[in-house]
Amino acid sequence: MDKFEIIIIGGGHAGVEAAFACARLNKKSCLITNSLSDIGKMSCNPAIGGIGKSHLVKEIDAMGGLMGIAADFAGIHFRVLNASKGAAVRATRSQSDRVLYSNKVKDIINSEHLLTVVNCEVSEVLLSNDEAHGVKLTNGETIHSKKVILTAGTFLNGKLFTGEEEQEGGRIGDKPSKKLADFLLSLDLKSGRLKTGTPPRIAARTVNWAVTKEQPSDFPRPTMSFVTNDRVHPKQMSCYITRTNTRTHEIIMEGIEKSPMFSGKIEGLGPRYCPSIEDKIHRFSDKDSHQIFIEPEGLTSKEIYPNGISTSMPKQIQQRMVNSIQGFEEAVITKYGYAVEYDFFDPRELNHTLETKKIKNLYFAGQINGTTGYEEAAAQGLVAGINASLTIDEKQPWVPKREESYIGVLIDDLVTLGTKEPYRMFTSRAEHRLLLREDNADQRLSPIAKKLGLINDKRWMNFNKKLEDIEKEKERLKNFKLSPYQINKLHKKSKAKRQTGVSAFELLKRPEITYEDLCEILNISPEKSEIALDVTTNQKYSGYIQRQKKEIKKVKKNENALIPEQIDFNQIEGLSNESKQKLSLVKPKTLAHAQRIPGLTPAAISLLLVHIKKKSLQKDNVA
């Protein structure tokens, strides 16, 4: 077969984003998947975005990725979460038509002429001297490459559980990648087990919609990508809400010992924040009802996805439980819920580029690193794809920073903290949350994307136009001084304190004054909503933003304090064995990075400092 520069194993959300990034950086690459039809498949609920996650999608989009575009082309329901709260924590969530989504992803992937898609199964990664240089397929063939990106998702030693039934697989109807898993286990990388689950799917025609609560798509309809608009959205559908009740909970409690989660069959830890219904009822026994979002699976799908009752109970119990719920009395289950338990590798054995520390040229991205969610997977795929490409060109890698993007937070958290449960993004994970908004993802990342060559000139021009418009709007508002009459009006409207001699721009800082109020009172036409939002938010946040920038500067000082690469943490005098182990595993490159390692005391950090200073003194003396 041909020689490729980069091989990507897996066609899930991490795999396609990695492959697309490689293609955009002009790398001849090969995506190998077990199943061509499953490229870009949404194996859990058909939703993209949500709080913290939509931030990732917008950032991937700003870096020229495909997820946001596909979500817009496939989105049949859009909603802004936290709409009443400040801009930093507002988040877009979309429901996708599964088929449309996967087709759009395939379209994008197939239009890249440097990218070859191969339908095969990989059995091992070719190694020599701890360097990867290609893969071996189960049919015995080998394909060579300079880099290998592994995005095997939940397919490594995947086990599916429904009640007491147990079968091997990464997703219902798919075989697990056992050979590859065995090979990877032989590499002596630290691994663990995690679990995740899905709810039963229900035939849409059997739902009694009349007793559920409708939740229509938002208007104006938001988009996931900076380069699309709502005209690319297909027809919109509503979501519906129903609830569990005491009867449901009784049915579950009766059969709880049959759940593999409780019988001890599943060892892996599930996500605390996305628990199965049996877990929720067990843990929050004082609550007699839980909310269920009934999500459409697609325009043509005959199934619905009842979000909130993920379960691995025996089929018969699932049926009774579903039928006990209002609106589901006559519901027919089309696929039973199940839990998946799978291998993941300790992400602390990765560099910030997602290259493994042990094996050069081998990158890990996606669920294999202990994350959950399409968005988290895609973000890692992007980072791995970009860095694999950059290093081939002998360029500096792209290490996204915590203060620059949620992608940076994600990567840094993974490689520094590792994870015990499936890692999901939340806004509270980002200490610079106020700077990392959905709406300014393009401002934060476009210059980087442009420099790396990930976005085209047209997009760059449009982006610069937006920046100009923002500046113009700021100037316009700065030049408006309110008349006493206008101040009075503003006071009546928003109970704002009367203040003279202040510009409209200054007034925007006050929490009670909105952009719309100002435009109305000044009798001026409002700018486009994205421009208005940016100007307003930056004013409202200005004091906080200044302080965050100060904090970043302070951290930067320690971020610039480099830990020598050849350091042997075991040689540090006085350091406890536990601290030595932690440092040796994470191998922090900067003092700031070391400080983020959980459980390292200030005393341990001081010892590290003393050691480094001493070593550098010795070096100076020799020199």
Added chain:
Amino acid sequence: MQNISDTIIACSSPLGRGAISLVRISGPNLTFLGQKLEVKNLIDRKAIVKEIQLNKDFKEKCVLTFFKGPNSFTGEDVLEISCHGNPLIVELIIDSFVDLGCRRAGPGEFSLRGFINGKLSYLEAEAIDDLINSENELQLKASARSLSGAFEKKIDNFIGELLKLRIYLESNIDFSDEEIIKDFKGFKMNLNTFAKKFNDFIEDSNASRYLLEGVKVVITGPPNVGKSTLMNILCNKNASIVSEISGTTRDIIQRSAKIGNINFLLHDTAGITNTSEDPIEKEGVFLAQELLTNCDLVIEVVDVFSREYSGDYDKPVIRLENKSDLSNNLNKERINASFLKNTGIEELKLEMLEKLNLPRSLGQNTFSARSRHTKLLKMVKEELSEASNLDSENSLELIAENLRCASNLLGEIKSPYTSDELLGEIFSSFCIGK
């Protein structure tokens, strides 16, 4: 940078003559010293009497007390040598141990080792420094309480309570779609209660800082009203040149005066005349203004001839009128005094203590808060008051940001973040031997 694994030695008692001096040795393994001293076994926590040959014709009878690491102050093996309190003997002992392979310790090295080996928290190390430098009983008590970990515990409690408040906010932000308790009013009440509790604590800490570092007082007012005289009276010293020529005081003069149990650091400023063209005097005015922004208390002195003088200060201020003996009508807005006749001074002293708003329990519950701490505590207070003023559910993310910063700042009290701070300041400000 110091070596941290060799054996260090220093005299731990004050230099000078006394009944006993204490020489302390710390190192990872002191068995080698035992051999050289011909003591068969150094036994943990056992004192032995031993004659040490210091030079050819001189032996000193010492008491050796051994502490086996990690159960010692530094976490290493520690040997304490008590000898007769003569600097010459101490030097001879240290010399002879240096010959045996010990190194003279630098400032703060014993504490540094204690910190590094997890025997002392950063706050405790600071408290040791305070304890040793205590000048009065209150300081002593306060630093002892800090050393016992009470201050740290208090900070930990605040961090814990903040965490609870933050959890409410963060879950409302990150799980707004789920059914979680959305009781903003209740949250605001909890936040305000917390802020109040914290402010009380700050007042206590301020009081502690007064105990430890003294109260900075600026004496200000128009020229030639007797500011320098007042300073001399309060200090019982002839500190500034007192004359009848207006503008005699050009530089800032600092003296300390003890009133009650508190040290007042008095700063006598140049009489502020903004009109002066004299560069030296201008400089004095500039310094005075800087002092005014950093002080704890202002005493504004006028005399009966300059009653209309009145400055604006954003600090607690005591207004006093001198030369009241020269006028028949009293100024009700000021303390009436005559420095010449020594009247009104006691009233002023009482007022100075009063203005500090010291808690009644001063010295009972206070901690040895340093200005490093009070500075951070003040920043926390600002974050909390900003959060309390955000009165809208729409600003959850901003309140959350205030509380996150507050929590970080409290964390910094326990242990500074930046590398320079962490290693630099406190340990090098220590004396040798601590």
